[in-house]
Amino acid sequence: MTQKPVLPMARIWHVVALIPKGKVISYGKIADLAGLPGRARYVSRALKLAPANMPLPWHRVINSQGKISFAKNTPAFIEQLQLLRSEDIQVNHGRVKLCEHEWRPDLATLVFELPF
DNA sequence: AACATGACGCGTC
């Protein structure tokens, strides 16, 4: 079994696109699922560089502590906060309870929904 | 080529 030559950034976009509404997951785990362990920082870059016309649920990606990674009072922070709350995800002090909302993809989803 | 910068993670104090 060999991996298809999907560009690293594209692999990340594919995983992010699978995050269900009402769920969240950390940058590090996205990297793991994309086959890029230890590359959390690359996930943030991939989201920033994603084409504006690509409808990714970027707001469902938070850091490993369950917190929004944008600085408070920035437009991006506020937008992410509103998007999360619009999906009935509780956010207190910029933090989400991972034990309640973390996305834990099942094997079938990963095997059949990802192109690599 | 060298250095700085990140929407991060993890261990330690």
Add this chain to the structure above:
DNA sequence: GGACGCGCCATGT
């Protein structure tokens, strides 16, 4: 919880 330090590595200067 918070503050540091270090690891990570593509990008930009």
